[in-house]
Every structure is written in structure tokens, then in C-alpha cells.
Amino acid sequence: xxxxxxxxxxxxxxxxxxxxxxxxxxxxxxxxxxxxxxxxxxxxxxxxxxxxxxxxxxxxxxxxxxxxxxxxxxxxxxxxxxxxxxxxxxxxxxxxxxxxxxxxxxxxxxxxxxxxxxxxxxxxxxxxxxxxxxxxxxxxxxxxxxxxxxxxxxxxxxxxxxxxxxxxxxxxxxxxxxxxxxxxxxxxxxxxxxxxxxxxxxxxxxxxxxxxxxxxxxxxxxxxxxxxxxxxxxxxxxxxxxxxxxxxxxxxxxxxxxxxxxxxxxxxxxxxxxxxxxxxxxxxxxxxxxxxxxxxxxxxxxxxxxxxxxxxxxxxxxxxxxxxxxxxxxxxxxxxxxxxxxxxxxxxxxxxxxxxxxxxxxxxxxxxxxxxxxxxxxxxxxxxxxxxxxxxxxxxxxxxxxxxxxxxxxxxxxxxxxxxxxxx
Numbered sequence: 001x002x003x004x005x006x007x008x009x010x011x012x013x014x015x016x017x018x019x020x021x022x023x024x025x026x027x028x029x030x031x032x033x034x035x036x037x038x039x040x041x042x043x044x045x046x047x048x049x050x051x052x053x054x055x056x057x058x059x060x061x062x063x064x065x066x067x068x069x070x071x072x073x074x075x076x077x078x079x080x081x082x083x084x085x086x087x088x089x090x091x092x093x094x095x096x097x098x099x100x101x102x103x104x105x106x107x108x109x110x111x112x113x114x115x116x117x118x119x120x121x122x123x124x125x126x127x128x129x130x131x132x133x134x135x136x137x138x139x140x141x142x143x144x145x146x147x148x149x150x151x152x153x154x155x156x157x158x159x160x161x162x163x164x165x166x167x168x169x170x171x172x173x174x175x176x177x178x179x180x181x182x183x184x185x186x187x188x189x190x191x192x193x194x195x196x197x198x199x200x201x202x203x204x205x206x207x208x209x210x211x212x213x214x215x216x217x218x219x220x221x222x223x224x225x226x227x228x229x230x231x232x233x234x235x236x237x238x239x240x241x242x243x244x245x246x247x248x249x250x251x252x253x254x255x256x257x258x259x260x261x262x263x264x265x266x267x268x269x270x271x272x273x274x275x276x277x278x279x280x281x282x283x284x285x286x287x288x289x290x291x292x293x294x295x296x297x298x299x300x301x302x303x304x305x306x307x308x309x310x311x312x313x314x315x316x317x318x319x320x321x322x323x324x325x326x327x328x329x330x331x332x333x334x335x336x337x338x339x340x341x342x343x344x345x346x347x348x349x350x351x352x353x354x355x356x357x358x359x360x361x362x363x364x365x366x367x368x369x370x371x372x373x374x375x376x377x378x379x380x381x382x383x384x385x386x387x388x389x390x391x392x393x394x395x396x397x398x399x400x401x402x403x404x405x406x407x408x409x410x411x412x413x414x415x416x417x418x419x420x421x422x423x424x
Contacts, residue, residue, distance in 0.1 A: 002027050002028070002029050003025075003027055003028050003029065003057050003058060003123065003124075003127040004029045004030075004031065004055075004056035004057050004058070005022055005025075005028055005029065005030045005031065005056055005057070005058045005059075005060065005123060006030075006031045006033075006034065006040070006043065006044075006056040006058070006059045006060070007019065007022065007030065007031070007033040007034070007059075007060040007062070008033065008034050008035075008036075008037070008039075008040040008059060008060065008061045008062060008065050008073070009033045009034075009035070009060070009062040009064075009065065009089075010035050010036055010062065010064055010065050010066055011062070011064055014062055014064070015033040015035075017114060018033065018060065018062070018089070018114065019032075019033060021114055021116055021119055022060075022119075022123075024116065025119070025120055025123060028123070031056065036065065036066060036067065037065055037066060037067060037068035037073045038067075038068075040059070040061075040065075040073065040077070041073075041076065041077070041080075044059070044077065044080070044081050044084070045080075048081060052083055052134065053134070055081060055083060055084055056084065057084070057085060057126070057127040057130040057131065058084070058085050058086075058087060058123050058126045058127050058130065059077060059084050059085070059086045059087070060086075060087050060089055060110075060123075061073055061074055061077075061086060061087070061088050061089065061106075062089045062090075063088065063089060063090040063091065063092070063112075067311070070088060070090075071088075071100055071101060071104045072104075072248065072251055074086050074088060074101065074104040074105055074106050075104040075105055075251075075252060075255065076251070076255045077105070078104065078105025078106075079105070079214075079252075079255040079256055079258070079259045080255065080258060080259050082133060082259075083130055083133045083134045084130060085107040085108075085125075085126030085127060085129050085130040086105060086106050086107055086126070087106060087107060087108045087109065087110055087122050087123065087126050088101045088106045088108070088109045088110070089110050089112060089114070090109060090110075090111060090112065091111065091112045092111075093109070093111045097109070103212050103213060107122075107125065107126040107129050107130075108122035108125055108126055109122070110122050149180075149257070149258045149259070149260075149261045149262045149263055149264050150262065150263050150264070150284050150285070150386065150387065151254060151257075151258055151264045151266065151279070151282060151283045151284050151285075152170060152263070152264070152265050152266070152283060152284065152285045152286075152287060152385060152387065153265075153266045153268050153276070153279050153280045153283040153285075153286045153287065154166050154167040154170065154265065154266065154267055154268060154287045154289060155268040155269070155270065155276070155280065155286065155287070155288050155289065155303065156269060156270035156288075156289050156290075157270065157288060157289065157290035157291075157296045157297070157299035157300035157303060158270050158295065158296050158299040159270050161270070161289050161290055161291045161296055161323055161324075162289055162291070162323040162324070162349070163187075163267060163268075163269060163270060163289050164187070164191070164192070164193060164196060164267050165196070165356065165360075165365065165374075165378075166287065166289050166321065166323070166349075166378060166381075167183065167193070167265050167266070167267035168183065168193065168196055168197065168267075168365050168366070169365075169368075169374075169375060169378035169379065169382070170265050170287075170378060170381065170382045170385070170387060171183040171230055171263070171265040172228060172230065172366055172379075173378070173379040173382035173383075173387060173388055174262075174263040174265070174382060174387040174388060175228060175229045175230050175263075176228075176388075177382075177387075177388035177389040178389045179261075179262040179263045179387070179388070179389065180231075180260075180261045180262045180263070181229070181230055181231070181261060181262065181263040181264070181265065182223070182230070182231040182232070182233060182257050182260075182261040182263070182264045182265070183230050183231070183232050183233070183265050183266075183267070184205065184232075184233045184253075184254075184257065184264065184265070184266040184267065184279075185205070185232075185233065185234050185235035185267050186205065186235070186245075186250070186266050186267060186268050186269070186275055186276045186279055187235055187267055187268065187269025187270075187271075187276075188205070188235055188236065188239070188241075188242025188243075188245055188269075188273060188275060188276075189235075189239035189240070189242045189271075190235075190239060190269065191234075191235030191267060191269060192235070193232065193234060193235070193267060194232070194234050194235075195363050196360065196363060196365040197226060197228075197230075197232065197363065197364075197365060197366055198362075198363035198364055199224055199226065199232060199234070201224040201232070201234060202237075203221065203222045203223075203224070203234070204222070204233070204234045204235060204236040204237065204241075205222070205233050205234065205235060205236065205245055205253060206236045206241045206242070206244050206245060207221075207222045208222050208233075208249065208252075208253050208256075209244045209245045209246065209249040209253075210244070210249070211249075211252075212252070214252055214253065214256040216260060219256050219257070219260060226366070227366075228366045230366075231261060233253070233257070242273070242275075245273075245275040246274055246275065247274035247275055247277060247278040248278075249275070250274070250275035250276070250278040250279055251278050251282065254266070254278070254279050254282050255282075263387050265387075266279050266283070268280060270299075272303075272306065277310065277312050280307065280312055280313055281312045281313060283313075285319060285385055286313050286317065286318050286319065287318075287319050287320075287321055287345070287385075288300055288303065288304070288318050288319065288320045288321070288340075288342060289320075289321050289323055290320060290321070290322060290323070290336065291322070291323050291324045292322055292324065292325060292326070292329045292331040292332070292333075292336070293329075293331065294331070297331060297335075297336055297339055297340070300320060300336070300339075300340050300342075301339050301340050304318060304340050304341065304342060315340060315341035315342050316341065316342065316343060317343075318340075318342040318343065319342065319343050319344070319345050319385070320333075320336060320337070320340055320342040320343070320344050320345065321345045321347070321348070321349065321381065322336060322344070322345070322348045322349065323348075323349040324349065324350070324351035324353070325348035325349060325350055325351060326350075326351045333348060345381055345384060346384050347377050347378075347380045347381040347384055348377065349374055349377040349378060349381075350373045350374060350377060352372075352373050352374055355368070355369070355372040355373065355374050355375075356368065356372070356374060
């Protein structure tokens with residue numbers, strides 16, 4: 001049987017060395033090396049989108065791959081593509097690294113300088129494991145095998161611009177259209193999605209922070225199943241505990257959610273921490289919410305510049321949503337686009353807070369009237385972002401889903417995150 005192998009090697013000389021040895025392996029079909037973590041994930045996602053059978057049996061990850069560190073990359077590949085056997089190539093043969101790589105999901109470790117015999121043995125073992133997993137999946141194993149769910153982060157230019165309302169309605173729209181959807185509160189110190197949806201639940205994202213291997217059972221224990229069908233992962237009740245969620249744990253949590261749900265919407269609040277920076281970096285689409293006033297637009301510009309400096313996300317990869325829009329205001333979307341350098345959402349949310357007042361005060365945001373212009377605008381945004389299954393002219397769960405124009409945000413994964421910071 002032919003073994004398809006995809007090397008992920010950033011260094012050109014190392015890539016040539018790996019490719020030369022792989023070409024000598026019997027029944028091996030090595031692909032051209034990919035040069036960084038982003039290219040690897042995007043390649044695997046494209047192949048998985050065609051069919052699980054199109055995925056390579058073995059992925060080789062070089063220790064110097066970037067920008068995402070090798071062990072974090074192995075963990076993400078293992079979570080999102082469980083039918084792929086991952087082998088780490090490294091100069092460090094210590095028991096500590098071996099254990100860490102196995103914990104991350106690797107199926108083997110090959111030491112540098114490469115030897116033909118060791119490489120052949122590890123590749124063969126990983127390929128046999130991959131074949132066994134695919135046979136199990138083919139018989140109906142309950143494992144997510146697609147390219148992974150869509151992750152959308154929602155960040156506020158400042159406090160009070162409507163970040164949480166936006167995140168909640170995007171998730172509700174996705175769920176109502178037939179997607180499995182999760183809503184995550186990464187506004188770790190002041191987030192209160194629970195109050196918006198009338199939820200009392202003791203577990204939170206903090207319960208997953210110290211876990212190195214988030215299994216489906218562990219994840220389900222931390223998630224609250226809402227009456228709407230949404231899966232909720234809440235912020236901690238004690239804000240100071242938010243510091244326990246590091247950028248590394250946030251990566252693991254987002255990867256685990258992506259592997260179990262078709263749509264994951266993350267409320268990142270309006271203050272940066274390592275955790276929500278990691279989520280924004282991993283997201284397929286990052287939405288930045290602002291209101292059409294000088295203070296909020298300045299805040300939006302400041303956030304976009306910070307993301308760029310820290311290599312979290314470029315301005316052109318960010319989608320800005322204007323909330324409380326009024327055609328009579330001096331600041332219009334075109335001006336905001338020029339100031340921030342971001343892409344503007346085709347939908348603007350009208351200034352009509354009176355429609356929301358009752359739902360917000362009662363904690364019943366999921367029961368917002370279908371005739372609400374705010375709800376209709378946000379559900380139209382969900383369609384614009386590709387979060388709803390196309391259903392032209394159909395009404396679902398009391399809200400009109402407008403045309404699906406596809407996702408507007410490109411995915412990028414980099415290594416830069418900012419350290420933990422205070423929340424609003």
C-alpha cells in the first residue's frame with residue numbers, strides 16, 4: 001500500500017534532506033514540503049474538505065517549523081485531523097520531549113541527523129496507525145473528520161459597543177440554520193454571556209485551562225447545553241481566575257471546539273490578553289465591532305495597529321462591523337474603513353437599542369423578536385460571514401437569514417501573542 005507523506009519543514013536545506021530520504025522509502029509517495037504551520041493546516045483542510053481519504057497518512061513536522069511552535073502544531077493537527085499520523089523531527093532525543101510530543105498527539109519521533117532506518121520505521125508505524133483509524137472511522141466511529149469548524153472572534157473597539165450582543169446573535173443564527181454551534185466567552189474578567197442567555201452554570205473555560213489533552217468527554221463536561229441548542233463555554237464567575245487561561249491553553253481549547261462544532265463564535269471583549277489574542281490569531285474571521293463615534297473609531301484603529309505590531313492579524317484580514325449606525329452621523333463606514341484599513345462588513349446594525357432593552361434586561365436575548373431590525377441585521381451578517389446554511393427566503397427560528405455570500409475573513413496563524421492584560 002502506498003503511504004502518502006507530507007513534510008512540514010521551514011528550512012530549505014533540511015527540506016531537501018528529508019525529501020531525499022523519503023524518496024528512497026519503499027511504497028512512499030512524498031508530497032512537496034510545506035514551509036510553515038499556516039500552509040500545513042490550510043493544505044490539510046483543503047484535502048479534508050474534498051474527502052478524508054485525500055489526507056496523507058503521515059505528516060512530518062520539523063522542530064523549527066513556525067510560526068506556531070512544533071508541539072502546538074502537532075496538537076492542532078491531531079485534534080482537527082485525527083486520521084493523520086504525525087511524526088516529529090528533532091535534535092532533542094530526551095525523554096522529556098518524547099513525552100511532551102506524545103502528549104501533543106505525535107505518533108513517533110525521529111532524531112536528527114536523519115537515518116534511513118529510523119525514518120522508515122517511524123513512518124511505517126504512523127502509516128499503519130493512520131490506516132487503522134480510517135478503518136474505524138469508516139465503520140461509523142464518532143469522530144469529527146472534516147476540515148474543522150469555522151471560528152469567528154468578535155472584539156469590541158471599546159466597552160459598550162455591542163460585542164456580546166453581536167457574538168450571541170451570530171451564534172444563534174448559525175445554530176438556527178442547522179449548524180452545530182458553540183459560543184465561547186473569552187472576555188475572561190468581565191464577560192457575562194450567561195446573563196444574556198439566562199444561564200446558571202458553575203463550570204467555565206478555566207476548567208479546561210490546565211488540561212493538556214481535551215477529550216470530547218472533558219469538553220462536554222465544561223460546556224453548557226442551552227435550550228436553543230447552542231453549546232456555551234462561559235467565562236469564570238470570579239474574574240481574577242481568568243489569568244489561569246494562558247495563550248497556550250486557549251489554543252488547545254479553540255482547537256478542541258473547532259474539532260467538535262461546525263461554527264465556533266468567540267466573544268473576546270474589548271481588552272487584550274494572551275488567551276483572546278491566540279483565539280483571534282487562530283480565527284477564520286475576526287470581527288471588530290465599533291460605533292460611529294470618534295472615541296470608538298480611535299479605539300478600533302488602536303486595536304488594529306496593536307494586532308499588526310504583535311503579528312496577531314493584519315488590518316486587511318479584519319472585518320469591521322458598524323453598530324448603532326445612522327445615516328445622519330458624520331462618521332460613515334467609508335471613513336472608518338480609511339482610518340482602520342480593515343474590510344467593512346456589508347451589513348451595518350441600526351441604532352435601535354429600544355428593541356433590545358427588554359431582551360437584555362430579562363436575560364432572554366435568544367427570544368429577541370424576529371421583527372427586530374437589530375436581529376435581522378446581525379443574522380444577515382451571519383449569512384455574509386458564511387455562518388448559515390443557505391436558505392434563500394426562508395425564515396428559521398424567527399429570524400430571516402439573508403443570502404450567504406461566503407466567509408469574508410482569510411485564515412492566518414502566527415506565533416505572536418500578547419501577554420495577559422487587564423479587562424475592561
